[in-house]
Amino acid sequence: MKLLVTGGAGFIASNYIRYALSSHPDYQVINLDKLTYAGNLENLKDIESSDRYTFIKGDICDGKLLEGIEFDAVLNFAAESHVDRSILDARPFLQTNIFGTYNLLEAALQRKCTFLQVSTDEVYGSVEKDFFNEISPLQPNSPYAASKASSDLLVRSYIETHNLKAMITRCSNNYGPYQFPEKLIPLVILNAINKKPIPVYGDGMNVRDWIYVIDHCKAIDAVLHKGTPGEVYNIGARNEKPNIDIIKLIINKTAEILNLDNVGLMDLITFVDDRKGHDRRYAIDPAKIERQLDWTPETNFEEGISRTIKWYISNEQWWQRILSGNYMQYYNEQYGERLKN
Numbered sequence: 001m002k003l004l005v006t007g008g009a010g011f012i013a014s015n016y017i018r019y020a021l022s023s024h025p026d027y028q029v030i031n032l033d034k035l036t037y038a039g040n041l042e043n044l045k046d047i048e049s050s051d052r053y054t055f056i057k058g059d060i061c062d063g064k065l066l067e068g069i070e071f072d073a074v075l076n077f078a079a080e081s082h083v084d085r086s087i088l089d090a091r092p093f094l095q096t097n098i099f100g101t102y103n104l105l106e107a108a109l110q111r112k113c114t115f116l117q118v119s120t121d122e123v124y125g126s127v128e129k130d131f132f133n134e135i136s137p138l139q140p141n142s143p144y145a146a147s148k149a150s151s152d153l154l155v156r157s158y159i160e161t162h163n164l165k166a167m168i169t170r171c172s173n174n175y176g177p178y179q180f181p182e183k184l185i186p187l188v189i190l191n192a193i194n195k196k197p198i199p200v201y202g203d204g205m206n207v208r209d210w211i212y213v214i215d216h217c218k219a220i221d222a223v224l225h226k227g228t229p230g231e232v233y234n235i236g237a238r239n240e241k242p243n244i245d246i247i248k249l250i251i252n253k254t255a256e257i258l259n260l261d262n263v264g265l266m267d268l269i270t271f272v273d274d275r276k277g278h279d280r281r282y283a284i285d286p287a288k289i290e291r292q293l294d295w296t297p298e299t300n301f302e303e304g305i306s307r308t309i310k311w312y313i314s315n316e317q318w319w320q321r322i323l324s325g326n327y328m329q330y331y332n333e334q335y336g337e338r339l340k341n
């Protein structure tokens, strides 16, 4: 089996590639990644010399390039993935997330192979009570979520029109090793380690459902091997938490691990102007994948958070290289003024 994994130098797909190579000793993995600011080949240092792994630097929007790649199944992780950046400039989101997905669908159709679209719970929008299931309406609120919902609908159209063997997964918020520092959990960990102000949007009461990245990878693998073509699967860990609770937990755990004073670290919490159109609560019901594919998350949240904090503490070189690059320009644009107010 030859898997084409797109966006393999990013957070979730690099974890997936490592998982797939170790759990399927007879599989080959081709990683197609454009290496945007979020792509980092250091995420795959430990497996780059495997003879079952190939890296191709390229854009999923490049149809000609895709023609020359042989594969049996494609897992489409490649995306512009950060909501805040989609508020600043939506264009790359539409280009990669919609047009790139269209190109991959065409490539999969020509080869009559399996297509797995890695999507997000954000396509359902915000909900006050209750939980979204797979037939809930799509009501995306950010340009990022709208671009993902658009690509999901394109995938649906290829299933209905061309009988493509495609499946869609919609997962809740991930955390774990190799996550780019712009996302909430690594941002809080790094600012706590570096004793920098920790910006918290609005009142900090926005709720997300958190899952450890390896549990997400295992769910994707279950869908690839046991999922029914044409189906959508929600993936979540039934682990809803307001942002402010996560931030306090990370501070307490970081203080414990580094033997620091947690009161001093708590003082770093700084409430800042809210994100535009900030969704209040995401909540999905993962009962379908649990029941039909016998998948359940294995990592308890506190354990997963401790493991993640320890990973960032032991991999300082990895994040120092990011913090010393262009990332800080984005960080200052995003939080500079907000932190002054």
Ligand SMILES: NC(=O)c1ccc[n+]([C@@H]2O[C@H](COP(=O)([O-])OP(=O)(O)OC[C@H]3O[C@@H](n4cnc5c(N)ncnc54)[C@H](O)[C@@H]3O)[C@@H](O)[C@H]2O)c1
Residues within 6 Å of the ligand: 006, 007, 008, 009, 010, 011, 012, 013, 032, 033, 034, 035, 036, 037, 038, 039, 040, 058, 059, 060, 061, 076, 077, 078, 079, 080, 081, 082, 096, 100, 118, 119, 120, 121, 148, 170, 171, 172, 173, 174, 175, 180
């Ligand atoms: N992070 C989450 O919490 C979460 C939750 C649910 C779903 N998802 C979805 O999972 C996928 C991966 O998310 P992530 O957080 O790992 O993202 P990420 O931003 O860490 O990685 C994205 C990767 O895609 C690559 N890429 C971007 N544009 C490309 C293009 N045109 N061609 C080829 N490669 C390109 C980047 O270089 C990068 O390596 C995304 O599709 C995202 O929507 C993420």
